[in-house]
Amino acid sequence: MNILKKIIEKRFKLYISLTFIFLILLAWANRFIQDDTFISFRYAENFVKGFGLVFNKGVRLEGYTNFLWTIIIALPIKFNLNPINFVYYSGIVFFIITLFFTYKLSFRILESKTLAFITLILLGTNYTMSCYATGGLETQMQTAIITACYFLFFRFILETNREIKNLYYLSILSAVSILTRPDSIIFAVIIFSAIVFIGKKEKLSKVTIFKNILTLLIPFLIILIPYLVWKLNYYGNILPNTYYVKAGSQTSIVSGLKYVGWFLTSYWLIIFPIILLVLLKEFLNEVNLKISLLLITILVWTLYLIKIGGGFMEFRFFVPILPFIFIVIVWIINKLIQPEKLKVVFLVIIITGSIFHAVTFHYNSGIEGIRVLESHLTNPNQNWIGVGKKLKTIFGGSDVEIAVTAAGAVPYYSELKTLDMLGLNDKYIAREQNIISNRPGHQKLASIDYLKRKGVNLLIGDPFVASKSFKISEISNLIFKEHFMYDINDFKKISPRILIEELDNKHNLIMLYLNENNYIENAISKKKLESIPYSEIINNG
Numbered sequence: 001m002n003i004l005k006k007i008i009e010k011r012f013k014l015y016i017s018l019t020f021i022f023l024i025l026l027a028w029a030n031r032f033i034q035d036d037t038f039i040s041f042r043y044a045e046n047f048v049k050g051f052g053l054v055f056n057k058g059v060r061l062e063g064y065t066n067f068l069w070t071i072i073i074a075l076p077i078k079f080n081l082n083p084i085n086f087v088y089y090s091g092i093v094f095f096i097i098t099l100f101f102t103y104k105l106s107f108r109i110l111e112s113k114t115l116a117f118i119t120l121i122l123l124g125t126n127y128t129m130s131c132y133a134t135g136g137l138e139t140q141m142q143t144a145i146i147t148a149c150y151f152l153f154f155r156f157i158l159e160t161n162r163e164i165k166n167l168y169y170l171s172i173l174s175a176v177s178i179l180t181r182p183d184s185i186i187f188a189v190i191i192f193s194a195i196v197f198i199g200k201k202e203k204l205s206k207v208t209i210f211k212n213i214l215t216l217l218i219p220f221l222i223i224l225i226p227y228l229v230w231k232l233n234y235y236g237n238i239l240p241n242t243y244y245v246k247a248g249s250q251t252s253i254v255s256g257l258k259y260v261g262w263f264l265t266s267y268w269l270i271i272f273p274i275i276l277l278v279l280l281k282e283f284l285n286e287v288n289l290k291i292s293l294l295l296i297t298i299l300v301w302t303l304y305l306i307k308i309g310g311g312f313m314e315f316r317f318f319v320p321i322l323p324f325i326f327i328v329i330v331w332i333i334n335k336l337i338q339p340e341k342l343k344v345v346f347l348v349i350i351i352t353g354s355i356f357h358a359v360t361f362h363y364n365s366g367i368e369g370i371r372v373l374e375s376h377l378t379n380p381n382q383n384w385i386g387v388g389k390k391l392k393t394i395f396g397g398s399d400v401e402i403a404v405t406a407a408g409a410v411p412y413y414s415e416l417k418t419l420d421m422l423g424l425n426d427k428y429i430a431r432e433q434n435i436i437s438n439r440p441g442h443q444k445l446a447s448i449d450y451l452k453r454k455g456v457n458l459l460i461g462d463p464f465v466a467s468k469s470f471k472i473s474e475i476s477n478l479i480f481k482e483h484f485m486y487d488i489n490d491f492k493k494i495s496p497r498i499l500i501e502e503l504d505n506k507h508n509l510i511m512l513y514l515n516e517n518n519y520i521e522n523a524i525s526k527k528k529l530e531s532i533p534y535s536e537i538i539n540n541g
Contacts, residue, residue: 008113016120033374034136037087044073047070047074055418060236062235062240090141109331110331127370128315147323154290164211174216184320190296190300241423259365262365267354282336294324313367333347380465388412388413395416400416403456403459403460404420405421410460419451421445422443464484465510466510472537498537499530499532500530
């Protein structure tokens with residue numbers, strides 16, 4: 001690292017300022033929005049309109065896992081601002097906070113401005129980190145808060161004259177991180193446990209240890225207990241409904257291992273666990289408490305990801321620990337790799353690996369790439385935003401109820417009562433329906449009988465947007481199942497009508513009409529919808 005050190009330290013302030021600007025611009029260039037963002041938008045909009053923090057009016061069910069983020073999103077909606085632009089800008093702000101505290105944390109752990117600077121570059125140019133500076137979800141907010149928590153934690157344990165106020169701030173931020181996303185409790189448990197462990201290891205007095213524990217717990221509990229009491233009173237449950245859909249289901253360890261494996265191989269980071277194994281003796285001689293604590297955090301969080309089966313969004317769940325991963329990687333390169341030129345080679349490999357990942361990763365083992373996630377909303381052949389807007393144009397203000405598997409943009413823009421067929425906003429599906437797959441968040445599916453009993457009028461599923469040249473008689477069972485989630489023959493008993501709605505000049509939206517509705521019948525009679533007997537496709541099953 002001496003080669004880079006000489007170059008960087010000559011004009012350090014200039015280089016780090018330019019780097020921050022470059023990384024922010026890169027994140028802005030990589031900005032995107034995804035469907036799940038609109039779930040929070042819908043909750044926030046209903047909250048602003050006075051219907052409560054609900055997905056469907058009158059139904060209190062916690063179908064989100066980002067309470068504080070959802071409340072923040074209510075602000076632009078309250079003042080009639082574009083919520084998409086708001087989540088872009090606020091995401092970038094949290095990204096800047098993440099970069100700032102990553103640099104500060106790196107400097108404390110690696111004890112070098114140059115190494116901290118290199119860590120900053122590796123983190124900011126990582127494609128997943130850069131893209132999830134936006135995305136519309138709470139990801140970057142959680143990451144910024146967690147990184148700040150670890151900075152406060154290390155500032156406390158590394159200072160000779162430990163200031164108790166750092167524990168106070170740490171306690172508050174830890175509680176805020178849990179309000180942002182519940183699984184942040186994993187980081188809080190690690191940090192709180194480490195402070196007690198270090199106190200005992202250093203043979204601090206019982207009074208000092210007890211004082212530290214109280215300082216950590218009191219603000220933490222003062223913030224969280226009222227929130228949990230409110231949740232229990234408002235939703236009738238401490239755990240969100242999403243827990244029963246995701247973590248509460250029988251997730252596949254194999255899926256989780258694939259998720260972790262694809263992350264390491266796609267970014268070429270797999271070489272670093274191998275280096276640790278090959279140079280285990282040298283690692284054990286060099287490792288210190290600071291690196292050990294980061295490694296424990298990385299390991300525990302990774303095991304958690306494996307346990308829940310990973311996720312279907314491109315490595316979003318790795319984002320909160322990416323600052324720690326790159327600090328450890330820079331430490332490995334600096335301490336275990338010789339000669340100096342080889343260190344530079346490894347840094348180039350990391351950056352090249354990120355570029356390789358950005359260019360090549362689209363869809364693997366059920367994991368959807370960033371641009372695939374974005375295309376659901378914007379690609380003319382999917383156009384979920386357009387589907388939602390079109391449904392509002394025809395059915396807006398009516399009592400029509402739809403059923404979808406894409407429960408973001410379509411419900412948000414249509415403003416129609418919506419059943420998420422995967423159970424995120426339905427207690428019965430989340431708890432009672434059978435598990436049909438190992439894909440996280442897509443493990444359970446409402447039965448056709450349940451859709452009928454719930455009074456669903458239009459089954460949309462994964463919106464079936466077809467070109468106008470497509471003929472219903474040509475539909476295959478594979479295409480049918482891809483969009484409506486069931487086999488063609490599964491509907492033989494009820495024989496729903498097929499409705500075709502013009503989406504734009506080149507595309508139609510195809511839906512199944514399950515339960516009759518006067519508003520829909522009126523739209524059919526006025527030729528706003530084309531109605532086709534189910535018998536036209538049944539022979540293709």
